[in-house]
Amino acid sequence: GDSVTQMEGPVTLSEEAFLTINCTYTATGYPSLFWYVQYPGEGLQLLLKATKADDKGSNKGFEATYRKETTSFHLEKGSVQVSDSAVYFCALGSGNTPLVFGKGTRLSVIA
């Protein structure tokens, strides 16, 4: 079945550092790809999405590009802030079946 693999955390960065969180997927169809973020003590919220190959999703300075050739959807941000400390989940949706989530990557940004 469909699956998502994302890099294990935790990831600890200094403020203003560059962030990459890797995500790869396996899918039989043509999935849509998502990044969700969970701030401490809260539920998840959608960060960005891409619905077809070569689409770039972006929001709040974060970006991810849907790469069909490498089955990847890596999350990047050029300069992280302390307020970006959270757990980030890569997710896949296809064919009206339930979303498939990765296990999450915890990011801690220190001042």
Added chain:
Amino acid sequence: NAGVTQTPKFQVLKTGQSMTLQCAQDMNHEYMSWYRQDPGMGLRLIHYSVGAGITDQGEVPNGYNVSRSTTEDFPLRLLSAAPSQTSVYFCASSSAGGKLYEQYFGPGTRLTVT
């Protein structure tokens, strides 16, 4: 709009007790789901519903029941609580069609079973 609301925020149960976790949404979303979040396991889908009167099992349905009598409400029932059900539970909703996967999550219920 209140979005997705969940009650209670915290609950402690003894093994064998039953309870219902409440979830409500005011966005007229057709799709609702329940997840549990455990350390190192990510999110696991318990049950979901594509509309009033329709429910289906997710990845980890055992020990849980759901019903969907209205569009707004999707309660999760623990029939006989076990320590393995200690977890954080999240309810989510989304509209059907093109935004099916743009889910709105509630703030969660932290459940401890002793």
